[in-house]
Amino acid sequence: MGGVTSLNDLPLRDNLRGLTPYGAPQLHVPVALNVNENTHGIPAAVADDIAAALAVAIRTVNRYPDREFTELRDSLARYLGHGLTRNNIWAANGSNEVLQQVLQAFGGPGRSVLGFAPTYSMYSLLASGTGTRWIAGGRDADFELSPATAVEWVDRVAPDLVFLCSPNNPTGTPLSLETIEAVYNATDGIVVVDEAYAEFGPDGSPSAMSLLPGRERLLVSRTMSKAFAFAGARVGYLAADPAVTDALRLVRLPYHLSALTQAAAVAALAHTPEMLAMVDDIRGQRDRLVSELARLGYTPLRSSSNFVLFGGVEDPRATFEALLALGILVRDIGISGHLRVTAGTEAETTAFLEALEGLGRQ
Ligand code: PMP
Numbered sequence: 276m277g278g279v280t281s282l283n284d285l286p287l288r289d290n291l292r293g294l295t296p297y298g299a300p301q302l303h304v305p306v307a308l309n310v311n312e313n314t315h316g317i318p319a320a321v322a323d324d325i326a327a328a329l330a331v332a333i334r335t336v337n338r339y340p341d342r343e344f345t346e347l348r349d350s351l352a353r354y355l356g357h358g359l360t361r362n363n364i365w366a367a368n369g370s371n372e373v374l375q376q377v378l379q380a381f382g383g384p385g386r387s388v389l390g391f392a393p394t395y396s397m398y399s400l401l402a403s404g405t406g407t408r409w410i411a412g413g414r415d416a417d418f419e420l421s422p423a424t425a426v427e428w429v430d431r432v433a434p435d436l437v438f439l440c441s442p443n444n445p446t447g448t449p450l451s452l453e454t455i456e457a458v459y460n461a462t463d464g465i466v467v468v469d470e471a472y473a474e475f476g477p478d479g480s481p482s483a484m485s486l487l488p489g490r491e492r493l494l495v496s497r498t499m500s501k502a503f504a505f506a507g508a509r510v511g512y513l514a515a516d517p518a519v520t521d522a523l524r525l526v527r528l529p530y531h532l533s534a535l536t537q538a539a540a541v542a543a544l545a546h547t548p549e550m551l552a553m554v555d556d557i558r559g560q561r562d563r564l565v566s567e568l569a570r571l572g573y574t575p576l577r578s579s580s581n582f583v584l585f586g587g588v589e590d591p592r593a594t595f596e597a598l599l600a601l602g603i604l605v606r607d608i609g610i611s612g613h614l615r616v617t618a619g620t621e622a623e624t625t626a627f628l629e630a631l632e633g634l635g636r637q
Contacts, residue, residue, distance in 0.1 A: 290403055297400055305602040306626050308617040311444065311472070311582045313504035315553040315620060317543075325542040332538035340534035347537045350544040351512050355497075357484040362517040366540075367531060370471055370498040370511025374438075375401050377494060377513075379526035381436055381465045382407030389434035391420050393610055395444045395469065410434060417576060418446040418584075422457035429461040436465045441483065442472050445608045445615045447578030449476065455483050459493055467494045471511075472580035474502035474554050475561065480579065484514055491516040501581060503543060503550050510540045557581050561618040567628050582617045584610070594634065601630045 283292070299310050308314070317325070348361035355364075367373045374397070382388055384406040390398045392411040402409035412428035414420050420443070429437060437458055441450035450468075459466050468483035483495045496513040499505035510532075513519075543550055564583045568575040574586040588594050591614050595607045603626060606615040616627060 288406075290406060294400070294403055297397055299606065300604065302599075302604055304599065304604045306619065306623045307604045308582075308619050308623060308627060309604045309606040309615075310506075311501065311580070311617045312506050313501055313553060313557065313581070314617070314623055315504055315556070317504050318546075318549050318552070321543065321546040321549050324546065325539050328538045328542035329535055332534045336534055338534075339530045340532060340537055342530050344532045344537050346541050347532070347544075350541050352514075354544055354547055355484060355514055357482070357487065357514070359484070359487075359514050362520065363487070363514050364512060365515070365520045365523050366510060366512040367527065368509040368511070368536065369500060370469065370496045370513075371397055371401070372509075372531070373496050373511045373513050374398070374467065374469070375405065376523045376526050377465065377467060377496075378402060378405040378407050378436070380522045386435040387432065388436040388438055389428060389432055390438040390440070391425065391428070391443075393418065393443075393445060393608070394438070394440050395471075396608075398438050398440075407436070418443065418448050420448075420450055420454055422451070422454045425454050425458050426461045429458055434462065434464055436467065437462060438467050438469060439483075440469045440471075442476065442579040444471070444580065444582075445606070445610070446576055446584045447472075447580045447582055448576055449480070449579040452481055452483065452486060455486060455493075459486070459490055463492075465492050465494060467496060467513075469496050471496070471498045472501055472582075473497060474551065475558055475581045476579040487514060487516070491518060494519055499540060499543065502554050504553065505540070505543060508536060508539050508543075510536060556621075557618050560621060560624040563624060564616060564618055564628070568631075571628075571632055582615055584608075584613055584615045586613045588612055588614050594631075597634050598627070598630055603627050603630050 348364040351364045352359045352361050378401055382405050387408040387410050388402050389410045389412055391414050399409040410432050415424050455468055473482055494513050494515040499510040565575045568585045576584045591607045598605055608615055
């Protein structure tokens with residue numbers, strides 16, 4: 276064997292040729308505000324409780340875990356309310372895996388999934404990985420998505436699945452229940468509402484969970500990565516008709532959720548009020564970002580999530596690099612004139628705003 280093997284030398288599937296893997300930089304910097312994590316740590320008392328649950332679970336780790344993760348589904352159903360029971364709930368290693376399983380079951384070769392760009396970058400990659408055709412629909416002004424625009428796209432391309440990100444990443448913009456209902460009525464396919472950031476919406480803002488009764492093709496996914504500060508544990512889930520969870524059982528790997536993951540998630544959910552106490556603080560920092568960015572002359576979009584997309588950035592790459600040199604990592608998601616920043620702790624958010632102000636408008 277001589278030389279260095281490249282991807283092009285391998286008999287890779289044709290539809291994966293030329294693709295780039297998901298690659299948000301993982302740099303060790305003092306202020307990392309680039310991947311919409313919850314930058315607040317888990318409260319110490321809760322961490323102790325989770326550690327105690329893990330200490331118990333590790334003693335039986337010689338056995339395969341509960342393949343049906345029953346206790347976790349019960350905990351998630353209790354957390355979600357809306358009259359949901361364990362039969363409505365599915366979970367996997369992050370909502371990325373949940374969405375992948377949805378595409379494995381309902382997408383695949385000869386099928387298509389419609390999303391509304393710019394949207395979460397993993398959707399198109401998950402589509403490629405499962406051989407599903409990705410169709411990027413468009414949005415209205417300010418990246419909003421009206422029922423009319425969404426339905427026009429559904430009518431035009433007749434997709435097998437529609438992915439609706441609510442609120443949308445990377446724009447932060449919320450999505451109305453009217454748009455979700457209109458899309459559902461316009462298609463015979465699967466409609467997925469990705470509510471990864473739902474807990475950061477205004478108090479009392481309605482969830483697509485409220486639309487589930489009588490809509491067996493509607494799937495609402497969530498994650499513990501954001502509001503629950505559990506990104507490293509990898510726990511995502513969805514609520515849907517029990518028939519949908521039966522479909523996902525056909526494609527999941529046996530025992531896909533480790534006993535340690537299940538124990539940690541159940542212990543965390545038992546402390547829901549403490550775990551969610553940080554959400555209020557994060558919403559406050561998000562609102563502060565929106566008002567301060569506007570004061571500095573930028574054009575932040577309205578946000579129902581834990582991050583803000585702001586326009587008016589002359590040279591996003593240069594501003595990204597200048598902030599990085601000061602130890603602050605934000606996200607250049609390739610939308611011209613825009614950057615995205617996650618709401619951090621008060622100190623982190625202050626560091627970002629002061630650094631940006633110090634750079635002057637660029
Ligand atoms: N959906 C959206 C909209 C996201 O932004 C993310 C994470 N950035 C995910 C899903 C996946 O999250 P996880 O796999 O950590 O649950």
